[in-house]
Structure formats: structure tokens, C-alpha cells
Amino acid sequence: MKIAMLGSGFIARFYAESLHAQRRKDFVYTVYSRNIDNAKRFAADYKLQHCTDDMEEAISHPEVEVVLISLPNHLHEIAVEACAKYKKHVLCTKPLGRTAAEAKRMLQLVEDAGIFGGYMEDLCYTPKFLKSVASIRQGSIGRVLWTKSRETHPGPHSDWFWDKEKSGGGAIIDLGCHCVEISRNFIGKSVKPLEVMCWADTQVHPIEAEDHAIGLVKYASGAIGQFEVSWTFRGGMDLRDEVMGSEGTIWINNFLRTGFEMFSTGKGTGYVAEKTEVNSGWLFPVGDESHELGYPNMFTDMFDAIETNRQPLESFYDGYVVNAILDAAFISAKSKKWEPIQLDIWRGDETTTAQHESISYDNDYFLIKEEILPNGDQKLILKNKLTGEVIQKVSEKISETN
Numbered sequence: 001m002k003i004a005m006l007g008s009g010f011i012a013r014f015y016a017e018s019l020h021a022q023r024r025k026d027f028v029y030t031v032y033s034r035n036i037d038n039a040k041r042f043a044a045d046y047k048l049q050h051c052t053d054d055m056e057e058a059i060s061h062p063e064v065e066v067v068l069i070s071l072p073n074h075l076h077e078i079a080v081e082a083c084a085k086y087k088k089h090v091l092c093t094k095p096l097g098r099t100a101a102e103a104k105r106m107l108q109l110v111e112d113a114g115i116f117g118g119y120m121e122d123l124c125y126t127p128k129f130l131k132s133v134a135s136i137r138q139g140s141i142g143r144v145l146w147t148k149s150r151e152t153h154p155g156p157h158s159d160w161f162w163d164k165e166k167s168g169g170g171a172i173i174d175l176g177c178h179c180v181e182i183s184r185n186f187i188g189k190s191v192k193p194l195e196v197m198c199w200a201d202t203q204v205h206p207i208e209a210e211d212h213a214i215g216l217v218k219y220a221s222g223a224i225g226q227f228e229v230s231w232t233f234r235g236g237m238d239l240r241d242e243v244m245g246s247e248g249t250i251w252i253n254n255f256l257r258t259g260f261e262m263f264s265t266g267k268g269t270g271y272v273a274e275k276t277e278v279n280s281g282w283l284f285p286v287g288d289e290s291h292e293l294g295y296p297n298m299f300t301d302m303f304d305a306i307e308t309n310r311q312p313l314e315s316f317y318d319g320y321v322v323n324a325i326l327d328a329a330f331i332s333a334k335s336k337k338w339e340p341i342q343l344d345i346w347r348g349d350e351t352t353t354a355q356h357e358s359i360s361y362d363n364d365y366f367l368i369k370e371e372i373l374p375n376g377d378q379k380l381i382l383k384n385k386l387t388g389e390v391i392q393k394v395s396e397k398i399s400e401t402n
Contacts, residue, residue, distance in 0.1 A: 001303060002029035004058040004088075006079055007070035008042040010157045011093055015068055015120075016046050018295035026066075026303050032058035055079065060086045066306065067091070068120075072160040073098050073167050080106045084113035089306055091118040095177040095326070096319025098168025103323040104344060107316045117316035118302040123151075123178045123239070124185055124314055125294030125301065128252045132243065133185050135250070142247030147186045148226040149179035150240045152233030154277060155205065162207050170209030172200060172329055175229035180217065180325050181318060183225030186243045189318070190348035192220040193325050195340050200333035204232045215329045218338070220351055236276045236284065254292060256284050317347065358383075365391075 003019070005012050005028045016028050030050035033039035043051035052058050059067050059082045069079045069092040076092055083090040090110060096119055097103030110117035123129065136144060156174060160166040167173055184193070198215035205211045212232050217225040239254035255273065266280025273286045286292050298314075305312040324343050332339040361367040365382040368390065373379055376397030383390050 001026045001065045001306070002063050003027065004029065004061060004064040004067045005031045005042075005070060006055060006058065006067060007031075008033035008035075008038040009070070012042070012068075012070040013045075014290060014293075014295060015070055015299075016042075018290040018299060020046060021290065022296065024299070026299065028068075029063055030058050030061055056082055056086075059083055059088055064088060066116075066303075069093055072158070073173070074160075074165070077102055077106055080109050080117075084109040084115060087113060087115055089116035089118075091120050091302055092316070092319070093120045094122075094181075094319070095168070095173055095323060096316060097323050098173065100320060100324040100327045100342070100344075103316075103320040107320045107345070110316055116306050118305065118312045119314040119316055119319035120298060120302075121178065121181050121314045121318070121322075122294040122298050123254075124181055125297040126254055126292060127294075127297070128254065129182065129185075129241070129294065130297065132241075132250050132252060136186060136243065136245070140248055141243065141245030141250060144187050144221075144223050144243060144245050146224050146226070146244045147183040148228070148240075148242040149182040150228040150238060151175040151178055152228065152230040153237040153274075154234060155211070155231040162205070162209070164207070164209040167209065169326070169330060170200075170202070170207065170211050170213075171229040171231045172198075172210060172213045172215075172326055172333075174231075176213065176215065176227050176326055176329065177322050179227035179229060180225065180322050181314070182241055183217065183227070184318070184321070186241075187219050187221065187223045187225060189321075191223070192343075192346060192348055192350065193225075193321070193341050194218050194220055195338045196325060196328040196332050197338045198329040198332040200329075210333065213329070213333065215332070217325055217329075217341075220349070222356065234277065237274055255286060258284070258286065258292075260285050260287055317345070320345065 008031055019027055028046055028048055031039050031042045031048055032052055032055050036053040039051040039053055066089045067083050069076055071079060080090060096106060195218050196215055200210035200213035202210055203212050212230040215227050237255045241252040243250040262283045262285055264280055264283060272279055272283050301312050324341055328339045328341045358366045361382055365384055368381040368383055370380050378395040380393045
């Protein structure tokens with residue numbers, strides 16, 4: 001498929017590298033930039049046949065089949081409107097909107113126009129993440145109880161991120177969108193998010209938006225999704241996820257301490273990894289950033305979905321749900337209370353009862369815990385089914401005999 005890239009900055013180049021690096025049949029045909037010199041430079045770097053500083057010209061070009069939006073947040077809706085007007089399939093970078101209302105309008109635009117709307121949430125396509133989700137679906141860790149997703153770094157690259165009006169917020173809108181959707185996948189997208197408790201503050205930078213936040217999202221299943229986001233973290237980019245289930249645990253580390261470490265005196269001038277602050281001392285390069293960040297898997301899913309007329313793993317609807325959760329997080333950060341998530345459109349399960357089954361030990365007791373003590377004895381913690389009394393039983397280790 002021939003692609004119109006809207007934007008010529010940092011993320012647009014990441015997308016182009018992913019699309020052109022592996023001899024893919026889908027490729028960028030034209031690029032739009034608000035600055036024609038940037039558009040020409042991008043076109044030259046990726047050997048494109050066309051470039052422009054007119055957005056509608058790029059989208060309406062007769063050769064273009066799919067539009068990739070890699071623009072600042074405040075331009076997403078304008079671009080989606082044009083895609084709907086010209087009936088062009090559209091993929092939009094995260095977050096879908098600055099608010100749920102904005103995201104809802106974009107969702108309705110693509111659905112009314114009958115075009116494909118893919119939400120480019122790359123961190124939900126990393127190899128480690130996809131394998132983790134598959135393991136959870138297979139029951140490897142039992143019922144998901146708690147998830148934690150962390151993304152922290154020294155701050156974004158472009159000026160518009162730091163402008164609250166253009167971006168829609170600070171670290172919450174920039175990084176929290178990743179973390180929330182990661183947790184939704186782990187917990188199950190059909191499980192309804194109910195309410196949010198969030199702390200946020202501006203700790204370091206002279207900006208109007210928050211540069212650090214921690215939040216809890218409560219789900220109808222009883223699971224809790226936790227996000228930790230910051231533009232104040234020093235030392236590069238830290239991407240980590242954890243999932244705790246009734247039968248197991250998963251830990252994922254995508255950046256920093258992933259097994260690739262290098263020491264340098266700093267004489268080299270090469271690129272190390274995204275958000276790396278220094279080029280000397282012990283460094284943590286990433287072998288293939290695009291792959292580790294999920295871009296190739298994401299584009300494969302998106303274009304296969306277009307060709308087979310199916311929904312992608314991440315759709316505009318998912319982007320809308322994420323924005324609704326983040327809206328509640330912003331409200332909670334001000335109120336200091338649990339705030340309900342307002343979902344005008346919900347296409348999942350309406351069940352709001354936490355699922356919990358006690359394990360029977362025998363006819364009289366539930367099993368709370370079983371463990372082996374340091375001396376080899378076996379201890380059982382049991383609860384009486386009728387009285388609720390909690391007791392313990394200890395079976396002494398049987399000595400080995402010749």
C-alpha cells in the first residue's frame with residue numbers, strides 16, 4: 001500500500017524506518033510537513049516520490065491508499081476529518097485525542113465514512129508484550145489481579161509536547177496512554193474500567209502541565225491497573241511492565257538493563273538509544289529499537305487488517321477508551337478522589353462483579369496458603385467454611401532412612 005505520512009519529525013522517522021527497513025511491500029509514497037524544507041529533507045532521506053506542505057494535497061493524492069498521522073496532538077482531529085472526506089484509511093499515532101470528546105468525534109468520523117481507523121499504540125505490539133498477553137490468555141498466571149506499567153524519561157523531543165493546549169496535558173497524556181492500554185490488554189479489553197485515582201504534579205519543569213504522575217484504574221473484574229509516568233526521570237527511557245495473577249507473575253523490561261550493555265569513554269559520536277542523555281560511561285543500547293518498540297508487528301497487523309477487512313488489535317475505539325480513562329485521571333489529580341470513568345460508548349462486558357473463587361481443601365475448610373518451612377515441615381493455613389475460623393496444620397518432615 002502507498003502511504004501518505006503526515007509529519008516529518010521524530011515519530012514519523014521511526015515509522016518510516018520500520019516501513020522501509022525490511023523490504024516491505026507497504027511504503028511511504030508522500031510526506032506532508034508544515035515546513036516545506038522539512039518535507040523535502042524527509043522525502044530525500046527516504047527516496048519518496050512526492051512531498052508537500054499542503055495536508056489535503058497529501059491525503060487526496062490519487063496514489064495514496066493509507067494515511068499515517070504523526071502530527072502534534074492538536075492536529076489529529078483535523079487530519080482525520082480530511083481522511084474521512086477523501087475516504088482514505090487512516091492510522092493515528094497515540095494518543096488518539098487530547099480528550100475523550102475529541103477521540104469520540106474521530107471514532108465517529110471514520111465509522112461514518114466507512115474507512116479503517118487504526119490506533120498506533122506501538123507498545124502493545126512489542127514481542128515481549130505479545131507473548132505475555134498470549135500466556136495470560138492461555139491461563140498461565142490465572143486470574144489477573146494487578147498490573148503495573150511504567151514509562152519514564154527526561155522529557156519529549158518537540159516543543160509542542162510542553163504546550164498544554166497543543167498536547168492536552170503533560171506526562172499523563174504523553175505516556176499514560178501507553179500504560180493504560182497495556183493494562184487493558186493484560187486485564188482484558190472487554191472488562192470495563194470503572195474509576196481512577198491519580199496523583200500528579202509539576203516537580204521540575206517550568207510548564208503548566210504535569211511532569212510526573214501515578215494513577216490507579218479500577219476494573220469491573222476487581223483488577224487494578226497502575227500507571228507510573230514521568231518526564232523527570234534521569235538516565236534514559238525506562239519501560240517496564242508487571243502483571244500479577246492468582247497463579248503467577250510476569251515482568252517485562254523493554255529499555256534499560258535488557259542484556260545489551262556497553263562502556264565508552266565518550267569519544268564516539270553515534271546514536272545510543274532513544275532518550276539517552278549521555279554517550280560515556282556504561283550505556284544501554286537497544287539492538288533494534290523499532291522492533292523492540294513494536295513498530296514492525298504493529299504495521300503488519302494494521303495492513304493485514306485493512307486487506308482482510310477486520311479490526312486491528314488496536315483500533316480508534318481503543319484510543320477513545322484510553323482517552324476516557326485519562327480524562328478521569330486528570331479530574332482525580334485535581335479532586336484527590338476516586339473519579340468515575342465516563343464512557344459514552346462501551347462495547348465490552350457490562351458485568352461489574354469481581355470474580356473470586358475460594359479453593360476447597362476438604363468438606364470443612366478452604367485453603368488459604370500452603371508452604372514448606374525452612375526445616376522441611378509442610379504448613380497449611382485453612383479457613384473453616386462455616387465458622388470462618390482460621391487455623392494452621394503442620395506436617396512434620398519425614399526423616400530419610402537408609
